[in-house]
Amino acid sequence: MTLTLDAPRIVETRPLLEVKAVSKSYGPVQAVRNVSAHAYPGEVLGIVGESGSGKSTLLRMMNLEEIPETGSYTLDLPDVSGNLFELDRFARRMLCATKIGIVYQNPHLGLLMKHSSSGNVAERLLVAGERSFATLRQAATEALDASEFPLDRLDAPPIELSGGMQQRVQLAKAIALEPALLLLDEPTTGLDVSVQALVLDTLKRLQQDRQITMVIVSHDLGVIRTLADRVMVMRRGEVVETGLADQIFQDPQHPYTQQLVHAKL
Amino acid sequence: MSLSTLTKPWEAMSYGFLDGSAKRELRRKMLKSVAVPGCQMPYASREVPMARGWGTGGLQVSLTLVNPQTRVKVIDQGADDSVNAASIRRFIARVAGTPTTMDTLEADLIQSRHRIPEEVLRDDQVLVLQVPNPEPLRPVQPNMSIARQMHADADYGRMWLQLYEQIVRSGRVMQGASYPSLVHGRHVMTPSPIPRWDVPKLHMAKHLTILSAGREKRIFAVPPYTRVEPLVFSDVPYKVEDHGNLTCTRSGTTGFFMNEIPQDDSSSAFEVSDSEWGVKTIRAREGEGESRGETWYKDGEMPQ
Amino acid sequence: MTQVLEIDRLTKGFSLHHLEKDIAAFEDISFSVAAGEFVLLKGANGAGKSTLLRTLYRSYLPLSGEIRFHSSHGMIDLARAADVDVAHLRRTEIGFVTQFLTARPRVSAEAIVAEPLRLAGWEHEAALKTARKALETFGVKPDLWAAYPTTFSGGEQQKVNLARALILPQKLLMLDEPTASLDANARRALVARLQELKDQGTAMIGVFHHPDDVIHLIDRVVDLTPDAAPQEDRDDVAL
Numbered sequence: 001m002t003l004t005l006d007a008p009r010i011v012e013t014r015p016l017l018e019v020k021a022v023s024k025s026y027g028p029v030q031a032v033r034n035v036s037a038h039a040y041p042g043e044v045l046g047i048v049g050e051s052g053s054g055k056s057t058l059l060r061m062m063n064l065e066e067i068p069e070t071g072s073y074t075l076d077l078p079d080v081s082g083n084l085f086e087l088d089r090f091a092r093r094m095l096c097a098t099k100i101g102i103v104y105q106n107p108h109l110g111l112l113m114k115h116s117s118s119g120n121v122a123e124r125l126l127v128a129g130e131r132s133f134a135t136l137r138q139a140a141t142e143a144l145d146a147s148e149f150p151l152d153r154l155d156a157p158p159i160e161l162s163g164g165m166q167q168r169v170q171l172a173k174a175i176a177l178e179p180a181l182l183l184l185d186e187p188t189t190g191l192d193v194s195v196q197a198l199v200l201d202t203l204k205r206l207q208q209d210r211q212i213t214m215v216i217v218s219h220d221l222g223v224i225r226t227l228a229d230r231v232m233v234m235r236r237g238e239v240v241e242t243g244l245a246d247q248i249f250q251d252p253q254h255p256y257t258q259q260l261v262h263a264k265l
Numbered sequence: 266m267s268l269s270t271l272t273k274p275w276e277a278m279s280y281g282f283l284d285g286s287a288k289r290e291l292r293r294k295m296l297k298s299v300a301v302p303g304c305q306m307p308y309a310s311r312e313v314p315m316a317r318g319w320g321t322g323g324l325q326v327s328l329t330l331v332n333p334q335t336r337v338k339v340i341d342q343g344a345d346d347s348v349n350a351a352s353i354r355r356f357i358a359r360v361a362g363t364p365t366t367m368d369t370l371e372a373d374l375i376q377s378r379h380r381i382p383e384e385v386l387r388d389d390q391v392l393v394l395q396v397p398n399p400e401p402l403r404p405v406q407p408n409m410s411i412a413r414q415m416h417a418d419a420d421y422g423r424m425w426l427q428l429y430e431q432i433v434r435s436g437r438v439m440q441g442a443s444y445p446s447l448v449h450g451r452h453v454m455t456p457s458p459i460p461r462w463d464v465p466k467l468h469m470a471k472h473l474t475i476l477s478a479g480r481e482k483r484i485f486a487v488p489p490y491t492r493v494e495p496l497v498f499s500d501v502p503y504k505v506e507d508h509g510n511l512t513c514t515r516s517g518t519t520g521f522f523m524n525e526i527p528q529d530d531s532s533s534a535f536e537v538s539d540s541e542w543g544v545k546t547i548r549a550r551e552g553e554g555e556s557r558g559e560t561w562y563k564d565g566e567m568p569q
Numbered sequence: 570m571t572q573v574l575e576i577d578r579l580t581k582g583f584s585l586h587h588l589e590k591d592i593a594a595f596e597d598i599s600f601s602v603a604a605g606e607f608v609l610l611k612g613a614n615g616a617g618k619s620t621l622l623r624t625l626y627r628s629y630l631p632l633s634g635e636i637r638f639h640s641s642h643g644m645i646d647l648a649r650a651a652d653v654d655v656a657h658l659r660r661t662e663i664g665f666v667t668q669f670l671t672a673r674p675r676v677s678a679e680a681i682v683a684e685p686l687r688l689a690g691w692e693h694e695a696a697l698k699t700a701r702k703a704l705e706t707f708g709v710k711p712d713l714w715a716a717y718p719t720t721f722s723g724g725e726q727q728k729v730n731l732a733r734a735l736i737l738p739q740k741l742l743m744l745d746e747p748t749a750s751l752d753a754n755a756r757r758a759l760v761a762r763l764q765e766l767k768d769q770g771t772a773m774i775g776v777f778h779h780p781d782d783v784i785h786l787i788d789r790v791v792d793l794t795p796d797a798a799p800q801e802d803r804d805d806v807a808l
Contacts, residue, residue: 003630003631003632003633003648003649004649005649005650005651005652006646006649006650006651007651008651008653008654009642009645009650009651009654010640010642010645010650010654010657010658011651011653011654011657040653043653043656089414089418090418093418093420112426115426115430116430116433116434118433119426119429119430119433122426122429123422123423123426126422126425126426126429127420127422131425131498131499132498132499132500133429133432133498133499133500133501134500135500136429136498155433155434198675201673201675201676204673205676208684208687208688229656230652230653230656242652243630243652244627244628244652244655244656246628247627247628247629247630250623250628250629251583251623251628251629251630253584253630254586255586255587258585258586258587259586259587262587
């Protein structure tokens, strides 16, 4: 048996994100069972697990799209307090628009496919109340540029773009308001391997330049290994193991994690 | 017992065509819509002897509001003499015994399709606008249940996005009629397909405007002295149609909303859209006395 | 001498669940390292030299024992420290040098080298300047500085890797065969840089295939071969 770890002693900042003891079931299926997670400011938390492990449900809870039956969720940010699961719909929408960005695996979930790409990004700012066309245009251009989207296609609708480009538009939309938290739900799944590498590289670069706290969910260990500082392994709605990314990959403890890591290598 | 003891003697119809309960419902919904400016209230749109889409919503409101002293004016695209306007006017007069007029200043109630008269309405006048599609969010959100939730949340980002898209694609806001407008700083409404020219007339107007969609069964209102602000970006000003310096070929009046009449030589002639304004101008020119009232636009400009 | 690291009865093994098998790596290891001291780990193949380094770095979780690290925040047991504390120490006080570079596409050599400085809060230009100097020291040609190391040869990649790993003076440095695949010049540069860090007080624990590369740096040898004496004097090393 390994040792039980102490509470943090050197790092005194509080976690930016803290989810405590959340449970959610769909009919007889328990999707998430008593799961807790946290992420420190600037940290990248990776959540791995096979489909049905509850990792995406947990991410949707963090985006307040899904409200669990029990548990709490706090973000340590100015003007944000209390259990976020108890916010009303209006407050929830404003919080999500201004503090949280999300990139979905399926761009249809995050984008208006027939609107312009810049418009998709500008929508975020419109929801937050920006009413100057020039400001919207500039902010959209800057966010797309930061996502390494080719600016000559600024106004092309996502439906005309490749999968990798669509993910960049989603990313630009997610970071347009400089969120404190960026959620990524299988952001590169379904892309060609070479495109995948480029998108991951963009994410890595953004993370380093802006020190955004990220939670990334993927069944692809390579993606998690590239991005995550700390990893949480989920299976059947429960957390089986958490640890530093290199430790999880080099010295997995739980039988399931070992199986997962060895299957990959 | 015979049939005659069980039934009332035959009467022509209820006063104002609609039965009492229909009118009561409409009155209640009108009060509600005045209480929450710009918010769409559902109502059980009744059958009237006119096809849906021809002004049945406006007609039901008019029939509910009139009494035998109400002087009624009906216009269609600004004209009192179009077939549709004339038919509705004659129908209201017949079922409610109301006097009718074409003079905006004389009217107590004005039912209109797609225009607001050029002469300023007073606080004792009611404007009833016929609305084909009451939901401003329909182009951006086809699911009406979600659209209602968006109204409840004042979630109008998509409306703005639509304007953004128009500027990006065409260099300017393309929305012509039905320009979405924020009422009392809360609800976005469609002002019915009136031209952009007419929208500023609703802002802080003295009169009550009731907008009613018969086919869609929705009623909403702009009470007197209520803010009506077209959605515009702070750096892209709202522009009305460029009619301020056009002159009517028939009446010679200048500075009002015009109908464009294509000519054989592919040029255009213009006629003032508010037909009664044109008539009054011609009368004044021919020495029959001045009957024109104050207008919203002065020298083709809307005073701020 | 100020102690930097005290390893106390440290034990590591692996449980391979699918084989239902426990593999022991090392048992009851105890030794300490002082500031400016260079400790060479010795032992036959499989004696657990690399495993020990990784356990100290917490890439591996120990089974028992203590790794008392005297950080600038006070003493902390790395065997039990919270993940976030370990991550923080890795950014600021504990370095690990391997023979492999994790190059990323479209990141220039100088940017990779400057990264630890950037993470430590250095200003962009100053970080780049220092990074270029480090690359020069290790003999990477200036025209490669702005190129992407993904396309470099193994030797060149290793130089970039070393420049990056050694750019920030740290309290504790783990070296896992950093001299493999290095040419003579780069090896000289490495030894010089290690000497520099040592003089600044960095404590080092290293595993080397050819310890003669760093012979002048070694203060002490720890033999991990089971039943070997836990500590030997530098003079006893048979080279």
